[in-house]
Amino acid sequence: MKIxxxxxxxxxxxxxxxxPKNRCCSQNTVKAYRDTIHLLQVFMKEQKRVPFAKITFDRLNHALVSEFLDWLQTERKCRVSTRNHRLAALKSFFKYAAQEDASLMFAYVELGKVPVKRQPGxxxxxxxxxxxxxLxxxxxxxxxRGIRDRFFxxxxxxxxxxxxxxxxxxLGDLHLKDSVPCVYLTGKRQKTRVVPLLNKTLQHLELYLQHFHPKEAYSSNNSLFYTVINGKTGKMSPDNVASFLKRYGASARLRCSEVPERVYPHLFRHTRAMHLYQSGMPLSYIKDFLGHASVNTTDIYASADVSMLKAALERTYVNGDIRPEIPVWEDNEELLLHLCGLQ
Structure with missing residues (x-):
C-alpha cells in the first residue's frame, strides 16, 4: 500500500x-507558519499518538482541528487572538495545498467549517x-549601556x-542629511515607510552614534542596535530588549504608579499612537505613521481614549447645566417654512 x-x-x-521564494515573506512570517505546523505536529504526537510521517489531510478534518485549537487554549494557555492566528495559518496552508493538488480541495473546504472564535473587545x-x-x-x-537603553x-x-x-x-536606513531627517522602516510584507525624526530624537541619536558607531558611515550595513557577547558583535535580540524593559519598568513603577505593571516593546507603539490621537492627529495620518494596511486597524485608538470622550461630554454642559440645543431653524423663517412643507 502506497504511503x-x-x-x-x-x-x-x-x-x-x-x-520565502514565491511570496517573498519575511523570516518572521515564515516562522509564524512554521510554529503553527510544529504545534500541530506536537498535538498529533502527544494527544493522538500519530507521528509526523503518518499525518494525512484525511485525518485533519474540522473536528480534529477544532480539538487542536482548544488544546492550544487549555494546555498551552494561548489567548483567543493567538488561537485565531493559528487557524488562519492553517487555512493558508490548506489553500496552498488545494492549489497544488486539486484532490485536496475537499480538505480545504472542510477546514473552512472551523469558525474564528470571537473574543471580547x-x-x-x-x-x-x-x-x-x-520610565x-x-x-x-x-x-x-544606559545611553543605549534610553535611546532605544x-x-x-x-x-x-x-x-x-x-x-x-x-545604519543605511538613517537619512539624516535629507531636507527632513528620517528613517526608513521595513514592516510586515516587506513594506517600507518613511518616518521623520524630530529634533530631540536627533539629539539623542547623535549621542548614541558617538558611543556605538563613532567611525562608521551611515551607508553601512551594520545594525543600528547591537550587542557584544564574548567579543562577538551581533544584532540585538527581542529577549535582550524585553529584559531591560522589564527591569526599568519595575524600578520606575516604585516612583510613579502610572507606569504599567508590564512594560513591553509594543506598549511604546500604542502609547505613541494614543498620544498622537489625543493631540488631534487624524486617524488616517496615524494609520500611515504606524504602517497599518487599513484604517480599521487604527480605529482601536479612537475607541480607547476615555479622557477625550469625557472632554466631549463636558462641552455639552454650561455651569453645571446641560447646554441647550439650538434648533437649526432658529432665526431662519424660510428654512422653517421649507421643513414644514409650506414653501
Whole structure:
C-alpha cells in the first residue's frame, strides 16, 4: 500500500519554497507558519499518538482541528487572538495545498467549517505622559549601556515602530542629511515607510552614534542596535530588549504608579499612537505613521481614549447645566417654512 506523503511533502514546499521564494515573506512570517505546523505536529504526537510521517489531510478534518485549537487554549494557555492566528495559518496552508493538488480541495473546504472564535473587545494598553517620562528617566546616561537603553526606548516611542522593525534597522536606513531627517522602516510584507525624526530624537541619536558607531558611515550595513557577547558583535535580540524593559519598568513603577505593571516593546507603539490621537492627529495620518494596511486597524485608538470622550461630554454642559440645543431653524423663517412643507 502506497504511503500518502502529501502532507509533509507540501509542508516542506510551503515553508521552504512557496512562502520565502514565491511570496517573498519575511523570516518572521515564515516562522509564524512554521510554529503553527510544529504545534500541530506536537498535538498529533502527544494527544493522538500519530507521528509526523503518518499525518494525512484525511485525518485533519474540522473536528480534529477544532480539538487542536482548544488544546492550544487549555494546555498551552494561548489567548483567543493567538488561537485565531493559528487557524488562519492553517487555512493558508490548506489553500496552498488545494492549489497544488486539486484532490485536496475537499480538505480545504472542510477546514473552512472551523469558525474564528470571537473574543471580547479589550482596551488598548498605553502609558500616560507621566508614566513614560518616569520610565525614560531610569537608564543611567552616565554609562554606555544606559545611553543605549534610553535611546532605544525614545526611538521606539518617537517612531511608533514595531520591535522587529527597530532590531532590523541598519545604519543605511538613517537619512539624516535629507531636507527632513528620517528613517526608513521595513514592516510586515516587506513594506517600507518613511518616518521623520524630530529634533530631540536627533539629539539623542547623535549621542548614541558617538558611543556605538563613532567611525562608521551611515551607508553601512551594520545594525543600528547591537550587542557584544564574548567579543562577538551581533544584532540585538527581542529577549535582550524585553529584559531591560522589564527591569526599568519595575524600578520606575516604585516612583510613579502610572507606569504599567508590564512594560513591553509594543506598549511604546500604542502609547505613541494614543498620544498622537489625543493631540488631534487624524486617524488616517496615524494609520500611515504606524504602517497599518487599513484604517480599521487604527480605529482601536479612537475607541480607547476615555479622557477625550469625557472632554466631549463636558462641552455639552454650561455651569453645571446641560447646554441647550439650538434648533437649526432658529432665526431662519424660510428654512422653517421649507421643513414644514409650506414653501
Amino acid at each position: 500518502d506523503d502529501r502532507f509533509f511533502r507540501l509542508v516542506r514546499d510551503f515553508l521552504l519554497i512557496y512562502l 479589550r482596551r488598548v494598553s498605553y502609558m500616560s505622559e507621566s508614566g513614560l517620562a518616569a 525614560l528617566q531610569e537608564p543611567d546616561e552616565g554609562t554606555k 526606548m525614545i526611538f521606539l516611542y518617537d517612531t511608533g515602530a514595531r520591535i522587529q522593525e527597530v532590531l532590523d534597522l541598519q
